[in-house]
Amino acid sequence: GNSVTQMEGPVTLSEEAFLTINCTYTATGYPSLFWYVQYPGEGLQLLLKATKADDKGSNKGFEATYRKETTSFHLEKGSVQVSDSAVYFCALSDLATNAGKSTFGDGTTLTVKP
């Protein structure tokens, strides 16, 4: 079946540091890949997505590239801010095999200190 493996957290960085959160996936079909962010006390919200190999999703300074050869979708940001502190979830959705369900990773908690 499909699965998503995320870098374990928590991750603590200083403001303006470079961020990488690793995400690899296993899928039998051709998935779309997503990064969602969850701020304290809120639901998840889409951060960025990519629907085919070599696509790059980007939003709010974050970006991730769909790498089919390494089955990865790592999240990066060049300079984090305190307001980026949240839980980040990598997810995949494979229309062919999962009837529209999304498979989520376990989430990575990011704390950015001033």
Add this chain to the structure above:
Amino acid sequence: DAGVIQSPRHEVTEMGQEVTLRCKPISGHNSLFWYRQTMMRGLELLIYFNNNVPIDDSGMPEDRFSAKMPNASFSTLKIQPSEPRDSAVYFCASSFGTGGYNEQFFGPGTRLTVL
């Protein structure tokens, strides 16, 4: 836009009581998902509807849980009888299309505490 609306936002109940969680998806969306989030188990998909029809309920923990979607603008998740291990944050999410390639929009969640 109002977004996905869930009620109540917080629910505290005693073991054995019936609990009903409510969700109003975004207008025009035709897929609806119920999730449960806990520290121990993370985010779990409980059930998924498409065009008001349950497509996959394999994540529903046991017969104490049931979900309905009587129309395109309303869904309920019921737990009867509730148990302390049901304590969690329950999220409803909706999307347009079959949910495969489209983002899901999450509600703010209902925090359930069963004493």
